[in-house]
Amino acid sequence: MSDTVGDFIVARLHAWGVRRMFGYSGDGINGVFGALNRAGGKIDFIQARHEEMAAFMASAYAKFSGELGVCIATSGPGASHLVTGLYDARLDHQPVLAIVGQQARSAIGGHYQQELDLLSLFKDVAGDFVHQAATPTQVRHLVDRAVRIALANKTVTALILPNDLQEMPYQEPPREHGTVHSGVGYRAPKTVPHQSDLEAAADILNAGERVAILVGAGALGATDEVIAVSDRLQAGVAKALLGKAVLPDDLPWVTGSIGLLGTEPSWELMRECDTLLMIGSGFPYSEFLPPDGQAKAVQIDLKADMLSLRYPMDVNLVGDAADTLKALLPLLKQKEGDWRHRIEKSTAKWWDLLEERAMAEANPVNPQRVAWELSPLLPDHAIVTSDSGSCANWYARDIKMRRGMMTSLSGGLASMGAAVPYAIAAKYAHPDRPVIGLVGDGAMQMNNMAELITVAKYWRTWANSCFVICVFNNEDLNQVTWEQRVMAGDPKFEASQNIPNVPYHKFAELIGLKGIYVDDPERLSDAWKEALTCGCPTVLEVKTDPEVPPLPPHFTFKQMKAMTSALMKGDPSEAGIIKGTARQILSSILPGRIS
Template identity: 80%
Template sequence: MAQTVGDFVVSRLHSWGVRRMFGYPGDGINGVFGALNRASDKIKFIQARHEEMAAFMASAYAKFSGELGVCLATSGPGAAHLVTGMYDARADHQPLLAVVGQQARGAMGGHYQQEVDLAALFKDVAGDFVHQASTPAQVRHLIDRAVRIALANRTATALILPNDLQEMPYEEPARAHGTVHSGFGYRAPKVVPYQEDLQAAADVLNAGEKVAILVGAGALGAADEVIAIADRLGAGAAKALLGKAVLPDELPWVTGSIGLLGTEPSWDLMRGCDTLLMVGSGFPYAEFLPQEGQAKAVQIDIQASMLSLRYPMDVNLVGDAKETLKALLPLLEQKYGKWRRTVEKNVSAWWKLLDKRAHVEANPVNPQLVAWELSSRLPDNVILTSDSGSCANWYARDIKMRAGMMASLSGGLASMGAAVPYAIAAKYAHPDRPVIGLVGDGAMQMNNMAELITVAKYWRDWADHRFIICVFNNEDFNQVTREQRVMEGDPKFEASQNIPNVPYHRFAELIGLKGLYADRPENLGPAWDEALASDRPAVLEVKTDPEVPPMPPHLTFEQVKKLTTTLMKGDPNQEGVIRGTVRQVLSSVLPGKHE
């Protein structure tokens, strides 16, 4: 049988190192699926329950493996469903290739069934490269360019294959004018700034007396270098949400997360510093960085487009974080002083405060306690995922990262519905490591719940069967409810915020997974122990109190004013709002048994 275009697509992707594809079938992409079947497992296909979830898996696979993520979908609605997950990859600078079907070339322009202008649809999300193939000989260079651009630019690209083209015999490009003869292969270069630019950065950092460091996902893999720089400068270090796994929280000068989901020590670090070093971070909220003009600043990023974007930098360094920090270290002077001691004192007090807040009485379970009880039980090489929503607050603040752990979530896009597909992708990137995902009930009902079926389908293939999804069941779109109250000054709008109470642990049991339920704080620790000891993936459902507020690192007058306005208007759960807020505020000032 002659090699078809579909066969060539699979073979060429295999030559590029692709070993996993996430997707959902359909007749518009059947030619590629037939080729995958004939390829004898050269590339493993993982069947998601929905194309959006497949794209999230591809994005997360890129994050956790460091390789290209590939998702596959049919024409029309299948291709359209990929877009959210593709935006996730683009926003978080991850290499992703979407391979999608299209209607037959002869039908295009005829208002045919499932005919969508996919090149136009993908033009923003895959703007660096999106093309539709028209001849067999064209496919080679389209694949090569789509993959190389995705890897080099760390972004999403798309390849559109009409269904009739997929079944045609493949042809190599002719040796003739007007043809393209491409090759495969790419390795990221070593990028280090010029010596004079490194010296300029060192001069700024050496002149500072109170140095703050902010690390993001671009600093993953450069932990040793960040630690060495911080120790040389006597600095404290905060972590953007995507950089949570960069530094262990056991280090006494690591202030934890920054921003809306951040910590008081990170707020104090940025408010008190006179010098800022930002490494591999696109952290978006300028109000949590030093005030403009307060601090001299240096930024390191592999992408020049991200430089001096959040804060006006004195020195901008385009370079790989690890290599640039290694080159910068010999130029830095050793600092001694009380700044580091002040940072460490703030961090120590903060962990004690979090302990107290986690153990504040709630109805029925304090959601902070869910993350707090998990933190001390985390296996050494665990991979953590979190959804967007209020659960991300507790993930950001209460989980203590240790060296060797991995963690991520939908950062730049902050999309709901990513935690379970992220966790599945983590298992395919590292099947021998335990994986734990934290999910709110709103995101669970949106689309995470169906992907438990994907877990049930594949978990026996994983070398380590430890896979836990923890559902915070509070019957509320909790983060949005808080934003209505504190940011808008409006009471909770029950029509939009109340969600059904679903027995998630029982659903897990119905499909062959382990189901666990906790609605009392004393049962939470044992439930985590049982989930971690399970011989199969587990769903731990915890009935949590929706009125335990994720206190911001700094209460502004405007926030207090908005909350007061909300209460004056009359909130449907006014008593719970007051009780939950007062208890959290008082935990900051009153002594307790967890001091």
Template identity: 65%
Template sequence: MKETVSDFLVRRLSEWGVKRIFGLPGDGINGIMGAINRVSDKLEFVQIRHEEMAAFMACAHAKFTGEVGICLATSGPGAIHLLNGLYDAKLDHQPVVAIVGQQKRTALGGSYQQEVDLVSLFKDVAHEYVHIVTTPGQVRHVLDRAMRIAKAEHNVCCVIVPNDIQDMEFVKPPHEHGTIYSGAGYRSPRVVPEIEDLQRAADVLNDGSKVAILVGAGALNATSEILQVADLLGAGIAKALLGKTVVPDDLPYVTGAIGMLGTKPSYSMMTECDTLLMIGSSFPYSEFLPEEGQARGVQIDIDGRMMSMRYPMEVNLVGNSEDTLKLLIPLLKRKEDRTWRNRIESSVDEWWKKIEARAMEPANPINPQRVFYELSPRLPDNCILAGDSGSSTFWYARDIRIRKGMMASLSGGLATMGSAVPYAIAAKFAHPDRVVIAVTGDGAMQMNGMNELITIVKYWRHWSDPRLVVLVLNNRDLNLVTWEQRATEGNPKFDAAQDLPDVPYADYAKLIGLHGIRVDRPENIASAWDCALTADRPVVLEACTDPNVPPLPPHITFKQARAYASAIVQGDSDSREIFRETVKQIFA
């Protein structure tokens, strides 16, 4: 049997180490689907409900494995559906390759059904590399380059294959002028700064008496080195959202999240430090960093384009975080004065007491913080957490205490709704023996999470450990936007835009063959988590939470307070409740 272009494409993916493709079939990729079917013992095809979810899963696969994530979609509408998930990968610097079909070459330019200018469509999201295969001999180097560039640049690439090309016989490019020969395989180089720059950075850090460290996703493989640096410098460590698992939260000098979702210890540390060390982070909100001129800065990042973008750094070290820190550590001097570190540890200890007090405040019917507070000590060792975008992200960032060995991620740069459930599914495929927990709101669940529960139903019996828990905060409100309207715009809640239907999520889970738990009393939260984390199948845990518990920022500005008061004065439909809950949270 002749080897088609599709057969070669699938074989080449296997040679690159790809074991799994997330996608949805369609007539624009029939040839590729047939080729996957012929090697289904070597390459797994994961059928999803919507192509956007395939791209989310490819991004999450890259995050949780370090491998290139692959998503597959048909021409036209299928290709268009990929975009949101691909932008999630682009903005979080994840290696993803999208393979999409296209109409026959003879029809292109003729306004044919489902004909879309795919090169133009993907030119931004896959700006590093997007190409269409026009002859059989071209497919090898197009795919090789897409895979290699995705791995080298930590970005999205796209390969477009017209459906007539897919069924043609694959031929090697002839050995003649105008042809290209490529090979598979790529290994990231060791990138480190010059020794002179390392010494300059060490001098800055050694001179500081109040050093603050901020870590992000680019520091995920440098945990032990970061802890050594923090110990030598007597520094505290704050974490950007994507860096939540860089260092565990049970260390007394880890101040937790930073920014609007952040903690008071992180805010205080940044406003009082005299030296800032930023490692592997593109944290966007400069107002939560030291004021310009307050602190001397050192930044470590693999991408020189990201240097000195958030704070004017004195020394910029382009390099891999782990290797750069290993070279930097011998140049650092241990600070004997631990006054700064002691202040940080005292602040962190006080913060966790405050978190408990806030979580235990009664609400109607359940305080959302308590749902996360009760989960935190029950998290199984080495579990994986998948977050979403919304008010649930506040409680995920603040109340969950990460321990060594855990993994966690969400949509960081794009901050798109709907990432939690597809991320959790991808995590479960990558690590079927680990417990996975998705935390999401009812808005994101209604957007796409409920459909992907069907994907869980289709595959969960293949996982060695069936435990996957989807937490849904059912507050019947697009809650984060509601609070943003109040606190940033000074507008009352727009009920017609913000109110959501009350959907029985737990009952829906039971209807399709999963386990469902609904909890609407605070005294039942702990037992609900115990039940969910020991179930014999995936679980939807529906928590009926109070939308009027405010996600308070670590520092309330006068502008925010004035806007908030304006929203209440204008007659917010929940004015009495939000005022009462805000007062309770502040005094807690």
């Protein structure tokens, strides 16, 4: 029997270096799954519980491995379920290929069962390359282009395969007019700006007296170069969430995260600088950058469409972060002065304040303390993932990165439900590393509980069994609750915000994992130690106080007014809010209502 189109696709992906796929089967993609089975393990298939989770896994796998992420699903709902996770990859500039089934070619256009217009569905999320195969001879160049474009453009591509085509005998394209004869292989270029552009950037950076640097995910491979440039310029460095692992937090001039989930030193750094260097970051919140015109600015990014987008830059450099910084360093003059000393003093004071806030009394457990207690216990080379929601605040501020650690979350999309599939993908990218995921109870109920079953299915194949999911159980969609109060000035809407109390640790035990429950803050440290050393995947459930506010680094008058308005309208948790906020040093906002 001749190899089928499905067999060719599996072999071609293997030739491209693909060794792992995440997905879920179905009759619309059976031809490829049959080929995967016949390939005898050449490509490892990881079965998620839901296609959306498979796409998140592919996105996270690309982030943590630096390789192409691949997800696969059947036609109709299988394909449509992938879209959210694919947007996560697209918005965070990750190379991901989605392979999906489609109904038979003769049925397309006939309002057939599970027939969707998949070209239109994927046209935005996979806009750089999405095509539906029609003949066996076409498949070769479709696979090659889908992979090469995903890798080169750091984006999502999609390949749509009618189910009857997958089973047909594969044919190479004939040597005749109207055919395409593609090949395998992609080598990323070295991208460095012209010398004159580097000199223009150096002139700006050399002239500045108070230099601030902002790093993002594009600087993850440039730790040493960022340190060298920072030392030369005597700059302080703030980190966008996706760039949290660029620099270790034991460097005294690293001010931590920036933005709504950021730190006060990062806020001060941006408000007081006269020069800004942004490296590999698409940080979206311009209000946390210097006011327009305050600072001369230079940006480095591989993607030209991200340049001068958040702040009006004076010099825009298209280039790889590490290579560009290496070329820039010899042009920079060694700075002196007290600017960095001021940054270090402010940052040290901030860490002391965070500890005070983490140890403040709460009912029953302060959620900030959960992350604070974890931070010094993190194993070397650990990978940390976080979900969106209030747990991301504590992840952003209280988890101290050390050299060699990795971390990520859903950045541009900021989707709920990514922490557990991200953690699973991290294990496949680095099976020997400890992995810890932080997730709120809302995201856990939405879709992450089911992926614990995936953990139970596969964990014995991992080289290192240290895998901990920490659930912040506060029975509240907490981040949105606080946004209602602080941004909209509305009291908590209980119908939309309250969620059921679920024994997550007991669910873990039911499926063969370890469960630990903590409702006493004095037990947190020991619980973390137990979870990190017990020898099997663990769900650590902590009963946290929903009224501990995720404070922004700087409270505006508008936010204070909105918060007061929410209380005046009769928030159902008014007493808890006042106590929790007062304990987090904001009693000055509502002096007449603090008891």
